[in-house]
Amino acid sequence: MKTYLDCFPCFLQQALNAVRFTTDDEALHEKVMHEVIKLALEMDPRQTPPEMGQIIHKLIRDMTGVADPYKEVKERFNRYALELAPRLRKIIEESQRPMETAVRLAIAGNIIDFGPKSSLRDAQVNEAIEHALTAELDPKEIDVFEKSINDANGILYIGDNAGEIVFDRLLIERLPRDKITFAVKSKPVINDATMADAVAVGLTELVRVIKNGGDAPGTILRNCSEEFKEIYDRSDAVIAKGQGNYETLSDENKNIFFLLKAKCPIIARHLEVDIGSIVIRRNHSSQGE
Amino acid sequence: MKTYLDCFPCFLQQALNAVRFTTDDEALHEKVMHEVIKLALEMDPRQTPPEMGQIIHKLIRDMTGVADPYKEVKERFNRYALELAPRLRKIIEESQRPMETAVRLAIAGNIIDFGPKSSLRDAQVNEAIEHALTAELDPKEIDVFEKSINDANGILYIGDNAGEIVFDRLLIERLPRDKITFAVKSKPVINDATMADAVAVGLTELVRVIKNGGDAPGTILRNCSEEFKEIYDRSDAVIAKGQGNYETLSDENKNIFFLLKAKCPIIARHLEVDIGSIVIRRNHSSQGE
Numbered sequence: 001m002k003t004y005l006d007c008f009p010c011f012l013q014q015a016l017n018a019v020r021f022t023t024d025d026e027a028l029h030e031k032v033m034h035e036v037i038k039l040a041l042e043m044d045p046r047q048t049p050p051e052m053g054q055i056i057h058k059l060i061r062d063m064t065g066v067a068d069p070y071k072e073v074k075e076r077f078n079r080y081a082l083e084l085a086p087r088l089r090k091i092i093e094e095s096q097r098p099m100e101t102a103v104r105l106a107i108a109g110n111i112i113d114f115g116p117k118s119s120l121r122d123a124q125v126n127e128a129i130e131h132a133l134t135a136e137l138d139p140k141e142i143d144v145f146e147k148s149i150n151d152a153n154g155i156l157y158i159g160d161n162a163g164e165i166v167f168d169r170l171l172i173e174r175l176p177r178d179k180i181t182f183a184v185k186s187k188p189v190i191n192d193a194t195m196a197d198a199v200a201v202g203l204t205e206l207v208r209v210i211k212n213g214g215d216a217p218g219t220i221l222r223n224c225s226e227e228f229k230e231i232y233d234r235s236d237a238v239i240a241k242g243q244g245n246y247e248t249l250s251d252e253n254k255n256i257f258f259l260l261k262a263k264c265p266i267i268a269r270h271l272e273v274d275i276g277s278i279v280i281r282r283n284h285s286s287q288g289e
Numbered sequence: 290m291k292t293y294l295d296c297f298p299c300f301l302q303q304a305l306n307a308v309r310f311t312t313d314d315e316a317l318h319e320k321v322m323h324e325v326i327k328l329a330l331e332m333d334p335r336q337t338p339p340e341m342g343q344i345i346h347k348l349i350r351d352m353t354g355v356a357d358p359y360k361e362v363k364e365r366f367n368r369y370a371l372e373l374a375p376r377l378r379k380i381i382e383e384s385q386r387p388m389e390t391a392v393r394l395a396i397a398g399n400i401i402d403f404g405p406k407s408s409l410r411d412a413q414v415n416e417a418i419e420h421a422l423t424a425e426l427d428p429k430e431i432d433v434f435e436k437s438i439n440d441a442n443g444i445l446y447i448g449d450n451a452g453e454i455v456f457d458r459l460l461i462e463r464l465p466r467d468k469i470t471f472a473v474k475s476k477p478v479i480n481d482a483t484m485a486d487a488v489a490v491g492l493t494e495l496v497r498v499i500k501n502g503g504d505a506p507g508t509i510l511r512n513c514s515e516e517f518k519e520i521y522d523r524s525d526a527v528i529a530k531g532q533g534n535y536e537t538l539s540d541e542n543k544n545i546f547f548l549l550k551a552k553c554p555i556i557a558r559h560l561e562v563d564i565g566s567i568v569i570r571r572n573h574s575s576q577g578e
Binding site for chain 2: 005006008009010012013016029030033034037038040041045
């Protein structure tokens, strides 16, 4: 997905949220904003939004000297989601369609995203769970997903955020684990999950977990590690979580299932859904398969 | 009021809304946005937001070649408000506190503002009216307003938007008209009222109406005409409508009553009210008088 003109105000707002989140130094807020506006001026709109996000968040980390501003947030939401996990696992097990329920909850977990917003209360996570359990979700897409995953020889599961990966774990518990490789970011960006988060929530004990080689809030294939690209290439099904992965991979010619909450109006329009919707969407380029 | 860092994303969004409102030419949207980002880079944040607004909207008019993009919107809302006027006048007349009700409705009319938003349905105007009739409004401020207006020898009423000026008219009908001068913008900017609108809604038949000499979406005194400045200087009470006038005049040492709906979170915070509130606020610098 290209960068829309609507993304530019949002880049500035996200940068402002992020730098305020990172430091109280108002002079530094101003300096960062000045640099971000400069970047916006130079940006090629054919790039995907996460390419700008990557540069902005690196700039903030460099200018503030805080290497991992969302460290505590990530730890907190990992813990919180782990506390919820037994209850959610029970909901899945007692559900009439456990796979569908696990998918719904994996999507609900995508609410834990500090890109578009700068704060999140536990209550909002619970609202997202309640919403996801009953909201409209194309049953045909779920069937196609289930069949495609069962038929696959190799599955790449591209994670998104800390905390959210606990919800991913609940879905993975119902998938053919031996076929799955789970990918996290190599270095911190916003609250995206890194290897430390995968270890913290026990994902590493369940499936193979690799770093993707990057620190973009999405998957910029050309910047990913050789290891990641090799696994991506030979996976015949990919599960990609969240908006950033949709923005960076929606134009790929690959059997990808995007699982996300549409939190941004531009992405919602691109997906032709209402904002706030839960979405499972197979890649356009693989629709005919 | 200075420009906050939060205003920068908003400038970009407002510019995008405005250029899309003015033309469907997407290449031109992109060019305008590029220029606006450049302006944002050069902007002195000690300026007030309407100074940036003035430059942005002039840029859009110049780049699109459309001298008055909101002409039809202004005419439509003048007509719509004129249709509402008899019902609103009756509400005022039958009210237990007609002056207060007239003030409330004048504030409600401030919803007709195409700066922060790019569209407005008639239903939203009606909602704003219903809200304004019952929402919290400091009765002491109204008493102070009434007394100050009655005591004044000269009153300058600085209007804001087309359509809204019909609501202003209803308030003016209850004020000492011979003491009032009403000011409109000299040239079009967004949907701000100009002399054509004052004529269209019959304000010119009721009080003296002058142009302020400017085309900023607010009152930048140093850019106003000598005539305006002279009347401003000798008025001992000023009624200033809307956010733009608050942003540009809130630091003035003058007996100004700001009447507005707080539609922007930064202004709401500056006024210490919730967003969406109706506000009558006497200038800080004149509080002690």
